[in-house]
Amino acid sequence: MTDFAGRFVWYELMTTEPEAAEAFYRSVVGWDAAPFPGGPGGGYTVLSAGGRGTAGLMAIPPEAYQAGARPAWLGYLCVDDVDKAAARLRAAGGAVHLDARSIPGVGRIAMAADPQGAAFYLIAPEGAGEPTPPPGRAGSIDWHELHTTDWEAAFGFYADQFGWAKGEAMPMGPMGTYQLFHAGPGDPEAAGGMMNSPAFPRPAWLYYFHVDGIEQAVSRVEAGGGRVLQGPHEVPGGGWIIQGLDPQGAMFALVGPRR
Template sequence: MADAHGDFVWYELMTSDAEAAQAFYGPLLGWSFADSGQEGVDYRVFSAGETQVGGMLHLTEDMTEGGARPAWLGYVRVDDVPAAVDTVRKAGGGVMMEGNEVPGVGPFALLSDPQGAPFYVIDDRSGEDSGAFAKHEPKVGHCAWNELVTEDPSAADSFYRDLFGWEKGEAMDMGPMGLYQMYTQSDYGLGAIMKRPEEMPVSAWAHYFRVPEIDPAHSFVTGHGGQVVNGPMEIPGGDYVFQGIDPQGAFFSIIGAKGS
């Protein structure tokens, strides 16, 4: 099925050290890397098997002076980038970058929701479907879940459903942490929105990438300069997740089976 308005289609790591980040994430998630061929920028495309999942952007000094920091961001497919930018502005969100285009793909913009969580929108005109997000079955090295932790879940719900057309799915009551509201897109579940806990300094998206087994992944992270800040913990369905900070300071999320 072709990618549609509201699908997550690409994931991007902004990092201060592309070589070190490649050495960290390659073995962790089984990714291979290739230069994108873009002139004047170190942008590397990473793949799970034959499927491109995302890109890695080496932050230049000018970028960091402008406020960019190591982070993971997701791209959401839209039918009309200028219209999406206009919708975000009118809703009280931020426009961090607009008027740019990926050669051979299409226009994109870097935006933020009214609570400050950044994300990209892109009008992919390449004619090639994305396999970055595993829509219907678990795939190692692919994104398995997109989770927004936000200061105002109710406002975020209205913002994203209006912008992307996502539908509410099931919700879990997490007690003092409030509802864990899940969302669907077409015939699959794409992610959830939840209240930001006090220990998290800002509202942000987390993108969960799948590994074969959670315990070896946990050991790799802690043994190669990363830091695990939460988990591993079991989630409904039997998988386990943990969140960490990579050696360059980017927050990341991992999902996988417990193993034998």
């Protein structure tokens, strides 16, 4: 059993313009980039922070684009057995959009969605796997946020499938509850939160990339052709966040100190 079961261990941008997207995120987040020809779909770029791989980037396959796929970030949830996890997920009302397949040097993956429609990957890495950079460093992924139509049902699904545990429930007035979750009962720090988001076009996961200064990052987003949708806003703990769209239309978020 991997030590990372039930946790997000990788992140991937599927986009229409890989070279332009790479330039944007290298500027905004500060990631380094290098090709990884053996990745899914052939041409694949690994984005790294501090010499450690953090995320990947690839073109949306033509057949997927024709079927309606658009630029988006997807997270990879680690499991011990992808085939069994996909079967359990289907039985619980989720969907499998890409059947399990093995990628040499990477592991076995499948693309799935929860019962409300938020998409993610399942992965059983080859070998023991390794974690992405810890939160709080430039280029790390600090927070995982589910925007959905029924967070209580969604939490029950992820708890049953991946062993997640509830953290603090934060009241947001007319917006309802923001429920923190831990990626395992023994994890001391929350991994993210979930909430009902009627304004979102469809249920989706939003990932927060750490930057050294949020105001400086806003300037880089705008200079690179992206758009800030919300923020900067202060969040508990003293950090500042923004939510935005990259030039190709994928939604992302940033978190960091105010400078």
